[in-house]
Amino acid sequence: MTDNTEIPNIPQAESVPEKRTTISVVWIIPILAAAVGIGIAVQQYLSEGPSIRIAFRSAEGVEAGKTSIKYKEIEIGKVTGVTLSKDYSRILVTAKMGKNTEGLLVNDASFWIVKPRVTLSGVSGISTLLSGNYIRFEPGTSKETGRDFVGLEVPPPATSGLPGREFVLRSDTLGSLGVGSPVYYRRLNVGQVISYALAKDGRSVDIRIFLNAPFDRFVTSNTQFWEASGIDLSVGAGGVSMRTESLLSLLVGGIAFETPASPAGNSAVADNAVFPLSRDQATALSPREADAERFALYFRGSLRGLSVGAPVDFLGLPIGEVTGVFLAYARGEESIRTRVEIVTYPFRLFEPRGKRDAIGGRRAPIRERRESIQRQVVGKGLRAQLRSASLISGQLYVAFDYFPDAPEAKIAWERKPPDFPVVPGEMASIPSMLRNLLAKLDKVPVEEIGNDARKAIATLDRALVRLEGETLPEARKTFAMLDRTLEHVDGEIVPEAKKALEELRRAIASTERVLADTDNTFLRPEAPGQQDLRDAMREIARAARAVRALADYLERNPSALIRGKTREKP
């Protein structure tokens, strides 16, 4: 740099300023914003629960963004969308669940829409009148988590979290039961029906019940359930019977159970154990199938008045019932006869204790033993018979009784069920009246009466013979002598002779009467004729004695006829 004015073409050197830090502090602002934004995003993400879908048949009152999902009255989620399913048959409700709900969202969790409900067994969901419908959630018991659910159309009963157990009852029909129907134990309301479903094969209905603790422990392997629905009115051979468990069950149906004492012992049962549901109490408490003996009976004649369910009596005690009434073709005889199938529980009537060794214990004895016992009793004349339970209703029942005179028969064991020998049924009550009459007639001592009569006749016969053979000739002789000596007879003999003659006449008259009445006298048990006869005989005997005395006297003192009776007595 020597001269800086004379050289115009030389450019002036620039001083390049030091570049200061190029990153401005202003960048803190976006970094801060980003930090806050990310923070919020992370928080949002973390606080966000799973998203689920629930399919409902109808989503009444469910609105996206408004309707909440509640569990124990606390909001745990919110409906975010309500859409139709692809086939337009269902409503798909999408919901965002709250944080920490993963554990609750198991496969069998249930959802249902809460709305005001008025049912016979209660009023629920009143709060929704103000707050609008919401979706109730109830966790399930499964361990697997799920995200797609099918909503319930009707709320399950509020049993979740309550101590108790569930059981399944299998029934032919639902009867008058419904969700919420009470379950009774000794007429205490101890639980309720929580759901029901048709079995997969469509042959039965599975009814799920919940029993509150501690009543669930009364359910054991031996427990019998029956329907206590409404009024149980039955007209059977036993008459008309009506029973109901409670007024509520009258309206909404119900189930009752009882655990009969069992020799097999009452072992505990697992949850969800399946029990049969009987039609009524009598059926439920009838003995187990294991003790059942099934027989077929072939009758001739009308079965009118015999219905399925009619009782089977053994010596007047109920031991079973009729399970079927059919017609059957008798092959050997080319005819149609009636076939009655019965089930009996013969061993339930034996006293449980004490007779154990004799009959095989409280449990039915083993099959061979049973058969041998039955063979013996049939050999002694045990037969089945149709009897009339009541003249008015004309109901018939099957009775087992001993008929020692019945023709020999055997149980046809080879058949299934075995044939039990029968005797013809007796008609109504007329035969029994006749039987009574015959029994009374049997008591009449006909033989004795006959013997007495025969004895009386023999006596009479003898008397007559004597009268004829001995007395009469003598009398005639006497009369002749009398006749001859009549004029000599004076006052002393006349009264005696007159008396003797009078008696003789009376005796003869009596004899005639007796002879005339003999026929009647024989037939009557308390026959006065006998007495008369005896009296008559006595009279005759007395007359004969008098005559003999007279004859003897006359023999010893023939002069008496002329002179009259001399005084002998001092």
Added chain:
Amino acid sequence: MTRPLLTGARAGVVPCAACGLLSRKHGPEEEPGNCPRCGEALAFRLHDPIQRTWALIIAASICYLPANLLPVMTTKTLQSVVPTTIIGGVVRLYADGSWVLALIVLVASVMIPLGKLLALAYLLITVQLRSVRRRRERARLYRILKAIGRWSMLDVFVATFSVALVRFRPFMSVSPGSGVLFFTAVVILTIFAADTFDPRLIWDSGGTPRGEK
């Protein structure tokens, strides 16, 4: 090539932003020095405008997402708790039939902030590329930006008023959502960004010695 026009920067003359005194730059350095009359620091251009504006725009953009995703208002009634986002509010207004209101909210709360961010980004990019095209339009765009920026606060006002006025507990109440904070941040940041941007940069590309290639 046209002859470059004379600007203050090129002539080395700078007006004082505080008192308006025109003074020559102090030395050969970029920084012109301080005003000889009032002592204010003089500058040919605003300090570090491009970087600052970018920073603010990016910050605003970040805030823009939660501002729209998070609820700005939560309406509690007896039967429900309804959080409302900005777009949700627009949709609801429209669905309720007040499409004019819906349009106003849509323009003021969604379109204007978004438009501002996009416009500022466009201005910055064109400045950095030293584009010489459509400079008058860009200058006008900047003037519009500055003018409408504050109106975006409409939503914030609505939310604030609602919260203050609708207090009928327990039947109904309105509480602010976190979205409103972010929305406010967006509006404020875009206002600042518009302020930190120096429109003179638009013209710097034309005829400045540094701009010559």
